[in-house]
Structure formats: C-alpha cells, structure tokens
Amino acid sequence: MSDHLIPRPVRDSQSEMAEIVLPNDANPLGALLGGRLMHWIDLAGAMAAHRHARNHVVTASVDHIDFLVPVRVGDLVILRSSVNRVFHTSMEVGVKVYVENYIADTAQHVASAHLTFVAIDAVGKRVPVPPVIPETEDQRQRYDDAGRRREIRRSELERRRKPR
C-alpha cells in the first residue's frame, strides 16, 4: 500500500473554525445570511477533507441544511467538522454548527450538514482517498449512517439523470 493510502483515524481530520458575525454577514435586521453560513460550512468541511485526504478536494454535493435558530451580529459561530466515511475517491464529511453568546455564556445548535468531497490531483484527475478509522461509538454510528446516506444520494442522482 502506498504511504498515501494508509488508513487514518477520524480524529486526524477533526477541525474547528470560528467566525464572529459582522454586519456584512447579516441582513438589514442583523440576522446572519443563510448563504454566508453555507459558505462557512463548505470551508469547514473542506478543512476536514483536506486533512484526511492530504490532497486537493472539490465539493461534489451538500445534503439539505435546516437552519434551526437565528444567529445575530456579534454572535460567535463555531463549526466542527470531521470525515464520517470514505468510499473510493469520495468521502462524506459532517459539519455541526453552534452559536455561542459569550455574554450570556450559552451555546445552541444552529445547523448540521453532510457534504461529499472528491479528491483530485494537481491536474484535476480523481484520486483514491485513504480509508478512515472510526474509533468511538459516535464515530462508528456516523460511519454506518454515511453508508445509508450514500445509497440515498446515488439513487437520487440516478433518478435525476434518467431521461424524462
């Protein structure tokens, strides 16, 4: 096995990103724009994917995202990401978003997302990704769930590609 394909534990990909919501991130009522949060989710997901694959990656898909609570200017947004499962050239990354209010000392779950990244080389050719090793009960659960989600994505892709 080449060095590049040596399996790595989930913890090697675990990443955290923090953003303070500024007026430019918000609508006129001071609430964080959904599109800005999606951009941050993509970046946080890419961090985990890069750390695991140690290669270039592109975002192939983002599963649906629910925005559970509003986030306001001045809030601190924390995004945590890690690789859930590797397939062949693609991997599923989970991103969980929290909002922290450092004055009230509270933290709330804002959104969760599952993204699929595909690893590519410097000329854009797809390359295999090393397997990921889940070590905790939570990680094993996410690994199993990711397999089920992949089946749903594949059948959905197939359905959309069928000529009408």
Ligand SMILES: CC(C)(COP(=O)(O)OP(=O)(O)OC[C@H]1O[C@@H](n2cnc3c(N)ncnc32)[C@H](O)[C@@H]1OP(=O)(O)O)[C@@H](O)C(=O)NCCC(=O)NCCS
């Ligand atoms: C993602 C991309 C590389 C897939 O290329 P493709 O020729 O369709 O590749 P294939 O159908 O052979 O699939 C390659 C892998 O990607 C996965 N994949 C492809 N489309 C996918 C999708 N919509 N969702 C999840 N996974 C997907 C396949 O399951 C496969 O995974 P595996 O190797 O682990 O089994 C290609 O569509 C692409 O370059 N898209 C643009 C990516 C980009 O620019 N993103 C930034 C946002 S604009």
